[in-house]
Amino acid sequence: MPPALNYRFQLIFIVVELVDERRPVRIISDRQLSEMVSDLRHAIERRKMVLLIGLCKVDYRGRASSTLDYGERLVILKTDGSIQIHRPWDVNPVNWQPPDCIFHVDLVDNSFLRIRAIRKSPREIVDIIFKEVYFSSVLDLVDKGVFSLYASEHDMQRAIMINPELVEDGLRIISYEKPVEPGFIDLYGIDSKGRFVVLELKRRVADRDAIVQLSRYVEEIKRRSPYREVRGILVAPDISRNALTLLKTLHLEFKRLDPKKCAEVLRRKVSEVKLTDFFRGKQ
Amino acid sequence: MPPALNYRFQLIFIVVELVDERRPVRIISDRQLSEMVSDLRHAIERRKMVLLIGLCKVDYRGRASSTLDYGERLVILKTDGSIQIHRPWDVNPVNWQPPDCIFHVDLVDNSFLRIRAIRKSPREIVDIIFKEVYFSSVLDLVDKGVFSLYASEHDMQRAIMINPELVEDGLRIISYEKPVEPGFIDLYGIDSKGRFVVLELKRRVADRDAIVQLSRYVEEIKRRSPYREVRGILVAPDISRNALTLLKTLHLEFKRLDPKKCAEVLRRKVSEVKLTDFFRGKQ
DNA sequence: CTATGCATGTCGATA
DNA sequence: TATCGACGTGCATAG
Structure with missing residues (x-):
């Protein structure tokens, strides 16, 4: 009697992962x-x-x-x-x-x-x-790159909050985006003589609309504080001729300030913070 | 003595223009x-x-x-x-x-x-x-296609000039883009009762700024014509709640008008003109 | 949804 | 070139 044949099947699965180069x-x-x-x-x-x-x-x-x-x-x-x-x-x-x-x-x-x-x-x-x-x-594009924009109106706002002397010595900022009747006051503060100051910021040449906007806010603050003197300052890199005329008529003020200078201030501030971190934390 | 050989050279230039298919x-x-x-x-x-x-x-x-x-x-x-x-x-x-x-x-x-x-x-x-x-x-794209946009503010202006009753019966338009102190009046006319009418057009929902603008023009016309009654009408497809309040406060008026309806009027007008051309010129 | 204001607004006309 | 206003403005944000 011939010996029983023992067949063993072993199944081997070969897994092939097709790694193809990505074709964008x-x-x-x-x-x-x-x-x-x-x-x-x-x-x-x-x-x-x-x-x-x-x-x-x-x-x-x-x-x-x-x-x-x-x-x-x-x-x-x-x-x-x-x-x-x-x-x-x-x-x-x-x-x-x-x-x-x-x-x-x-x-x-x-x-x-x-x-x-x-x-x-x-x-x-x-x-x-x-x-x-x-x-x-x-x-099939992959784009995870971070986009950063500098010298926006928001940068101006942050820079002035950190360094109010960018506008005027002795100025103290007490609130930002302060809600009032017609909208929001960019920056609101008190000057060295205790007068309220309404700041309207523009990142480019200010036109008449900017003055109208500032004026509305100043009037509202005056209405709220009849016994305090209220100043309105337009802060922008430049102002159009018409806007300047209107500004003077309304007894408002203009402070020239370049948004790029504000971005500069912020950049320096960031460096300082990093240096402080370094000396305090990392050492 | 051998005869003198006379060689004549005639140069023939063959100009081949290579006309290749344009590859955009x-x-x-x-x-x-x-x-x-x-x-x-x-x-x-x-x-x-x-x-x-x-x-x-x-x-x-x-x-x-x-x-x-x-x-x-x-x-x-x-x-x-x-x-x-x-x-x-x-x-x-x-x-x-x-x-x-x-x-x-x-x-x-x-x-x-x-x-x-x-x-x-x-x-x-x-x-x-x-x-x-x-x-x-x-x-290497060739694009000579004509682009036409309808229902712009300019279309509204032209439609009302052609059909003033789109705003009000009896209205007569006497000027457009009329220059006044703060800018230009979109449309300017006289109503059925002989009153001056200042029209401010907006192709979308009118906001407060539109009212402020209209008001400035009306004030200027009143200053110029102290003995004439002056109306200010805002013409737009809709008006915001705030703007409506301000409008009423300033005794200005609102006339609802859809820019698309204006485009329609113009289209009809163009057809009429074409028909007129046809009957007068082409026949 | 409405309302408000910024934007490297863009774009065109005009002085 | 500077100014002004429209734009299918877009866009974000607050209520």
């Missing part, structure tokens, strides 16, 4: 329009960024309405559901739709590619009809 | 950085539109200043000398420079591509440093 730019031009439609729908569903370059016309209906005849343009769909149509010139898009749009991609008359971006509120529609698409691609 | 999109990625530099310079000199997609950081110094750390973005250079840097989200570019910039393309540290956009006035600089360029292309 995938070109999908040179395809049949119908293929392109499904590619675009696929990309949009996955909230990819999409570029389209081609011959198109654009219609917009919403708060206003507009038409744009056929021409060659760049269309950008972004991950946040915004869209923009760029002509070869102008920094601003000729048509656009803000974030959170719903995109529809369709083939119309079997030979035109239509991108429709619908915004819910206010109800607005942008229709792009491509007669020809020269190029299109799906982008 | 030329991709210049996958090149050595140094090659790319010269390609980009070449394109920029010829005022071509350029797209760049890659890993970059951005610095801006000018009216304000900003920094943006490394991340993957789309950069667009346009034919008018404007530039914009787009993140994968936001309809607005994170950094930009308006038209008429001067562009510089350089290789820095032998391995980074730098695009520098310089604006003359105000003096501003945007620096883009590419660590990596995934894709770049030169676009």
Whole structure:
């Protein structure tokens, strides 16, 4: 009797992980329009960024309405559901739709590619009809870079709170964004002689509107404190001629201050804080 | 003696015109950085539109200043000398420079591509440093399409000039953009009872500022014509609650009018004019 | 939603 | 160039 054959099967699974290099730019031009439609729908569903370059016309209906005849343009769909149509010139898009749009991609008359971006509120529609698409691609961009802006009005506010002498010696700031009837006072303080001071900040040349704004706040504070003297100071890098006239008429004051100088002050302040940290904590 | 040889040379020039198909999109990625530099310079000199997609950081110094750390973005250079840097989200570019910039393309540290956009006035600089360029292309777009926008404030003005009864029966418009002390009166007319009428137009919900503006104009006209009654009418699709209160306090009036209805009136007007042309001229 | 004010606002017209 | 006002302003924030 032949010995029983013992077969043992050992199953070995080999797991292969396909590590492909990430392709941030995938070109999908040179395809049949119908293929392109499904590619675009696929990309949009996955909230990819999409570029389209081609011959198109654009219609917009919403708060206003507009038409744009056929021409060659760049269309950008972004991950946040915004869209923009760029002509070869102008920094601003000729048509656009803000974030959170719903995109529809369709083939119309079997030979035109239509991108429709619908915004819910206010109800607005942008229709792009491509007669020809020269190029299109799906982008998979990773952007975690921090964006920092300096010399904003907010920087001016913080700088003056830290260094009130940027405006005037002896000034003490007692509140910021102080709510009053018509809005909020940028900065509010008391001067060396005990007078209330209303500060209105502008990061660029102050115009008449800035003066009107300041005046409203000063009047409100005067109404609240009939027995205190109240000063109104417009703080800006410059003031227009008309605004200066109005300012003088209303017995308000102007203090020239460059927002960049404020950014400088803040930068120095940050360094000081870091140095203090270093000597106190790290040593 | 052998006969003299007479050689005659006739030069025939054959002119060959190389008619190549226009290529609106030329991709210049996958090149050595140094090659790319010269390609980009070449394109920029010829005022071509350029797209760049890659890993970059951005610095801006000018009216304000900003920094943006490394991340993957789309950069667009346009034919008018404007530039914009787009993140994968936001309809607005994170950094930009308006038209008429001067562009510089350089290789820095032998391995980074730098695009520098310089604006003359105000003096501003945007620096883009590419660590990596995934894709770049030169676009040669032709865009002669006419852009038309309807339902703007200007449309409202024209519609009311043609059809004053959009505001009120018996109103006659006597001037537009009438210059007065603080600015320009949108529309100025006389009502059925011979009173002066100052019209302030807004294409969207009117706020307090609109009322302040109207009030200033009305006061100026009253000053000029102390013996005439003067009305001030705010014409807008809607008015904010605060603005309505202020309006009543100042004894001004509000006339609801939709800019789209104005666009409609104009469209009808244009059709009529065309019909008139047809019957008078073309027949 | 409405109201308010900033923005590297942009853009165009005008003095 | 400086000023002024409109804009599909956009955008954030507060109530």
